[in-house]
Amino acid sequence: MSKEKKKVTEIPIGPYHPLQEEPEFFRLQVEGEKVVGLEIELGYNHRGIEKLSESKSFDQILFLVERICGICSTSHPFAYVNAVEDLAGFKIPEKAKYIRTIVGEMERIHSHLLWLGLAGHFLGYNTVWMWSWKYREPLLEICEKVFGNRQHYAMMKIGGVRRDIDISKGNLIKKGMEDLLPKLDMLQKAVEDDPVIRARLKIAGTLPKKEAREYCVVGPTARASGINIDIRKDDPYAAYDLVNWDVSLRKEGDVYAKTMVRLEEMRQSAKIIKQCVDKLSGLKGDIDIDIKEIPEGEGIGRHEAPRGEVFHYVKSHGGSVPYRHKVKAPSYANVLSDEFAVIGGTIPDAALTLAAVDPCYCCTERMQATDEKGRKYSPKELIKLSQEKTEEIRKKQAK
């Protein structure tokens, strides 16, 4: 240990910490109040989803991937159905396209409102927290009335959607959007006008465009740093190319910009939903197509989740289960960019920056088992190890 190393204090943020809703470990190295280093440890929430999905049929996987994330519960099914439809070359009915878009955008709004509330909480501004969640509540009620559940709607289906949205339900959604807009204006004004909030958010956790590109960040985190990427525009799917909307973009890359990008995105989502509901009311026809089997092949599906791009890869060798299913969640790219954004700031800024990418750890978790020498175990070795361990336990219990 050199002398220099001794001076650095280590502040543990996690695995259990009021800053986080989920277990994750950040080692914050500080000198006084200044942050000089950050180590990120992932893997506390690993659930083996990819392995599980290899043993389930294509229809069952929908319900499995829906449970990858609690907040953006429709983004994984969305990306998954895109992947399977890409694999099989299915064309879905136009009505299903609009309904899918409505579900995806409703989710974006309530997820961003949730983030805004949490950001207020991390600033010590609990009033914003409670107000923003109060505004989120009517949306969840609409979700329950229209999709059947507040979360985990199970609306997606390979080849279409499960439930139709008729005119009365469409009007309910439209009214919800109209009620929401003035509240969004109020929240935006509160952030823009309050000098104390600005003093806290500006310059905090800045991620410049160059670094943002190098860390491959996605979603609002990238758009706040001036990178114009949005899967909905770049590679349109569902009804995103049939409606009129804009990508919200800021250049600064700090927490203030991230807040503004999300506020603007909510407004755009409301715009998209209104157009979709209007177009949906004039459409007739089925909401899904009949599917007999999934052919051999491979496909990718992408969806712009509230936190960024969700990527699913599905490979099928025929039969009812996929041969390989790979999931990439947006937080995995975004969380690592904290490494750059946090260093050089202070502890309060670090706490805010860690939360500002809207991390969703349970989506993110990856696992890599190594032995003491750093050699990686292969999946087969891991299964063997696990079987040996089970055998040991069984023997112990037999005694």
Added chain:
Amino acid sequence: MEMIFFDYIIFPGILFTLAAAMAVSWIDRKVTALLQWRVGPPVLQPFYDFWKLFKKETVIPKGGSVMVFLLSPAVSFSALILVSVILLKTTLTSMAYIGDIFVVIYLLLIPSIAVIMSGAASSNPLASLGASREMKMVLSYELPFILAVCVVLIKTGGITDLAGIVAYQNVHGAFIGSLSGFLAFAVTVVCFQSKMAQVPFDIPEAEQEIMGGAMIEYSGPPLALFVAARWILMALLPLLITMLYLGGIHSALGILKYVGVVVLVILIKNTNPRLRINQTLRFFWGIVTGVAAVSIILAFLGL
């Protein structure tokens, strides 16, 4: 002799102060809840919290200094009880103890020192961060606070006992009515907001950053004492403000003024995010000290 024990333990000492502080704490939680569209706790909730903590186990961290760790909440608590006795006794009996305002200023510093002591004794990096933040906070708000009190002393023409200050205001009108008195009042409210460690100045115990700071290792009765000290501070500082600038709490109107100051504190707390420590230092040494100095000059000019 018995009278002193009665004063210190029952009225207006420990028992009465605790009860009053719990009431103020309940007002705080209820008003906060209403502002945030929640229902809020029942009236006895602070008492339940206090009692629950008293029944819990005390865990002493390894490697910490046991004596300092256990004593600092008690020191903080007893210093505040003393302040409470002085404030309420002077209000009730109008007895003049020359210079008791200085005693109160010193005693009010002890809770901050207790936080620093406990943070240092906890052997926890987050607690020591909290202690260092508390130290910076004391350095930043103490000077403008004392300057603001000087305004009162100048205006009274050198009366240094609280009963005298209140009596002077009852004859000549409350100090808040004059320009310098109003500025001093504003400075004191801001300083007390940070003395009470309330948002936007709850930096030493920022829950989301350093998980309660110096309090992180505390549990059971010591934590109960710490929490009670917080509540008492929340009850006493508005009382001191009322006595210094608003003419005391002798009448029903006076009590209304007191509740008004409490609600003002709660409103400030609920409409601001937490500041960074460097922003706070700049704020206190810049604007707040400046305003305090201006109010002193105005007081000399008789405004």
